[in-house]
Amino acid sequence: MNQYETVFIVTPVLSQDQLNEVTSKYKELLQENGAEIVNEESWGLKKLAYPINKKSTGFYHLFEFKASGDLIAKLEITFKRDERIMRNLTVSLDKYAIEYNAKRRQKLADKTAAK
Numbered sequence: 001m002n003q004y005e006t007v008f009i010v011t012p013v014l015s016q017d018q019l020n021e022v023t024s025k026y027k028e029l030l031q032e033n034g035a036e037i038v039n040e041e042s043w044g045l046k047k048l049a050y051p052i053n054k055k056s057t058g059f060y061h062l063f064e065f066k067a068s069g070d071l072i073a074k075l076e077i078t079f080k081r082d083e084r085i086m087r088n089l090t091v092s093l094d095k096y097a098i099e100y101n102a103k104r105r106q107k108l109a110d111k112t113a114a115k
Contacts (some may be wrong), residue, residue: 001066003038003098008079008088009058012045022084023061029078035067039105052086064093064101 010022023042030037043060052058072090079088093101 001036001068003064003066003093004072004090005093005097005101006063006065006075006088006090007060009048009052009060009086011053011084011086012055012057012059014059014084018084019059022082026063026075026078029075030063030065030067030071033067033071033074035065035071037063037065039064039101055086058086 008026010019014022023040027037027040039062041062043062045057046060047057048055076088076090079085
């Protein structure tokens, strides 16, 4: 099983409940197809570098997961069919990226524990 990272941008016109529904849909899709979710982050509403579909902001969400390669094609197709998803990017992580992400998560955990 390879480790992947997916970031997707959800349209900003959705309510918080609708946004939660979108993210839980993709989390369930990953889990139903045998993926092990390593990390999930919601980055919130961010300004886009350029307008997409006449929108200048979007909700960013990240999933880091372990899965087989054939799941990625299914995930990409589902993203393309969902009109609430403005953009998405899935990358395969090498050992250095996996190590970096683990250190970053530990740093964030230490930061929140110190508060």
